[in-house]
Amino acid sequence: MLTMPAELPAHGSVRLRPFEARDVDMVRDLATDPYVPLTGTLVADASAEQALDWIDRQYARLADGRGYSFCVADAGDDRALGQAGLSLAVAATGRATAGYGVAPRERGRGVAAQALRALTAFAWSLPVIHRVELYVEPWNVASVRTAERAGYAREGVLLSHQEIGGRRVDMALYATVRAVWAPWGSNPQPTDDTSAQVADVIVGPWAGSSAPAAADEDVAS
Ligand SMILES: CC(C)(COP(=O)(O)OP(=O)(O)OC[C@H]1O[C@@H](n2cnc3c(N)ncnc32)[C@H](O)[C@@H]1OP(=O)(O)O)[C@@H](O)C(=O)NCCC(=O)NCCS
DSSP states (O other): OOOOOSSOOEETTEEEEOOOGGGHHHHHHHTTSSSGGGSSSOOTTOOHHHHHHHHHHHHHHHHTTSEEEEEEEETTTOOEEEEEEEEOTTGGGTEEEEEEEEOGGGOSSOHHHHHHHHHHHHHTTSTTOOEEEEEEOTTOHHHHHHHHHTTOEEEEEEEEEEEETTEEEEEEEEEEEHHHHGGGTTSOOOOSOHHHHHHHHHHSOOOGGGSOOOSOOOTTO
């Protein structure tokens, strides 16, 4: 059983909070995106009831330890903008997988990149996690830009990686690691030159309390 963090993750103009029933309209807007229903359990063009069921399922993920599903909310007025999730299915290996979606009416101002930065900083609060991965279809330029803006590095393309919408698709693998973020302390953020940061970390001592903790804690149970 996982619990929501006491201090909610935030970055820039967004914060990540638990979903609430009042978010139903945003979820219905998200469900009008043709791609979103292919990659999760949100029904295309969801009714209010189906959207509320989906919100319930986000809590189930927490309860059974599969991972965190946050509502991406505006840090000013708290209105729902989208969803950001951290899957812990293979947390015992030290790896987590991130995912996100922004409601169509809220796109066009980098909400997902800010949410991904907040989500990634949150991942490092879980001692077992050392690497966060993102799987992006190469055509998905908005998601590619989101990954890059949040400091993720492209590691390659995984051919015929999985089935989406009834066809085998390639996935670009993006990732970032704890060592790149650790020197930035309580408000970790990678700069654009991640390779230089990795070199710094490898040759230098860990920066105080930001050093990675032992990987023997199982946060997914
Ligand atoms: C991916 C997604 C979350 C991004 O939403 P967002 O944060 O509002 O993204 P923005 O519209 O601000 O665009 C982000 C960047 O992509 C660029 N972009 C967006 N759409 C684009 C397009 N069709 N072609 C080229 N560039 C595009 C923007 O110009 C921006 O670039 P910049 O960072 O250089 O300024 C949103 O498109 C979405 O929810 N898509 C459906 C779900 C999805 O694909 N999730 C990710 C699965 S891996």
